[in-house]
Amino acid sequence: MTIIQRPGVMAFCATMPDYIIDTDSTITFAVQYKGKKILEEEYVPDGNYQVRIRQLGKFCAKALWGVWCDANTQLQADVAEAFSFLINGVVDTTTFVYFSRMKTRKEAHDAGWLSEIREKVTRVGIQEYASLLMASGEKVVVIARSENNGGSSQTLYTHAGDKSVVTLDVSLDRIAPLFHTGGSEIKSYQVVYGSHLLKFLVDHTQYPEIHCYRYKNVYDVPETVTTVGGLLVKGNNESDAAGMFGIERKFDVKVTDEYTGNSGTIFLQSDYKLWHNFLNAQEVEVWQDGWLPIVITKQTFERELNRTALKEVEFSFRMADPEQNNMFEV
Numbered sequence: 001m002t003i004i005q006r007p008g009v010m011a012f013c014a015t016m017p018d019y020i021i022d023t024d025s026t027i028t029f030a031v032q033y034k035g036k037k038i039l040e041e042e043y044v045p046d047g048n049y050q051v052r053i054r055q056l057g058k059f060c061a062k063a064l065w066g067v068w069c070d071a072n073t074q075l076q077a078d079v080a081e082a083f084s085f086l087i088n089g090v091v092d093t094t095t096f097v098y099f100s101r102m103k104t105r106k107e108a109h110d111a112g113w114l115s116e117i118r119e120k121v122t123r124v125g126i127q128e129y130a131s132l133l134m135a136s137g138e139k140v141v142v143i144a145r146s147e148n149n150g151g152s153s154q155t156l157y158t159h160a161g162d163k164s165v166v167t168l169d170v171s172l173d174r175i176a177p178l179f180h181t182g183g184s185e186i187k188s189y190q191v192v193y194g195s196h197l198l199k200f201l202v203d204h205t206q207y208p209e210i211h212c213y214r215y216k217n218v219y220d221v222p223e224t225v226t227t228v229g230g231l232l233v234k235g236n237n238e239s240d241a242a243g244m245f246g247i248e249r250k251f252d253v254k255v256t257d258e259y260t261g262n263s264g265t266i267f268l269q270s271d272y273k274l275w276h277n278f279l280n281a282q283e284v285e286v287w288q289d290g291w292l293p294i295v296i297t298k299q300t301f302e303r304e305l306n307r308t309a310l311k312e313v314e315f316s317f318r319m320a321d322p323e324q325n326n327m328f329e330v
Helices: 057-062 173-176 270-281 322-327
Strands: 002-004 010-012 019-022 027-033 036-043 050-053 071-078 080-087 090-098 118-125 129-134 139-146 151-157 164-169 188-192 194-205 210-216 222-228 233-235 238-246 247-250 258-264 285-288 289-302 316-318
Touching: 027 050, 027 057, 118 270, 129 139, 129 188, 129 222, 139 285, 151 164, 151 173, 173 188, 210 270, 222 258, 222 270, 289 322, 316 322
Parallel strands: 010 090, 118 194
Antiparallel strands: 002 019, 019 050, 027 036, 027 080, 071 164, 080 090, 129 164, 139 151, 139 188, 188 194, 210 222, 210 285, 233 258, 238 247, 258 316, 285 289, 289 316
């Protein structure tokens, strides 16, 4: 028996290679996760005396998931973990696997920030998140720039404990106090981990309204986008109606109002990647004195082939829980 191809030491679910095994006899293949076997099967070689175990990454993805971050720091204990692969009852290799919903150009051994972008626009009062794999003792540093300061740095977070993916609150409201200054003075800041940079450009424009949305990206960790200006509300009701004593009335009232928001001016080409991931996310929430789950129903996402032409993004959504329509004020 010869192993022709196997997963590496680290991998993303969506890009994990197939197992290819040269053998002339039936083999058993098992996957072990957190000390327990979660899969055990027998494989018979094909006409070329090979066993190919396909879409192993998709199977691993079923055991991984991310969680929302509602504090300065959130350990993502289940968004990346080690899987051991056993052949005929013996461990062949162990792979540290990151969750990924779609294929990525990232190299798993040096993934850095678990995001598809490296630069984005933020605003005062808006929530921002950044996630990455950290080992004990490793640090995340913030470098802030203002009109009077070319760039001073402060330590944002030092990891202690087991190696784990960590989600950090990197919003301007958290960063500014580290530099003993107001958010209005900071023009941009960088969140730095080793050679990996995540740059935030601060838009200080005064908008009539700003709405913040958070979603779980392709790595199942939180990111945010914002819309500016008011939301358009299209009232709708899917309640049942029936007659009683000659009078028709509604039963089982179900409000399905639809809200439409607009991204406003697109400043960066990378914003399109951010918005595309947001509009196709499985889990999305909007901030309204607390996070409320929503379902995106429609989108207008258009880009010209000329990459210098920036166009706004528009989308519609409804509340995932119809009873929460009363909690959303526009």
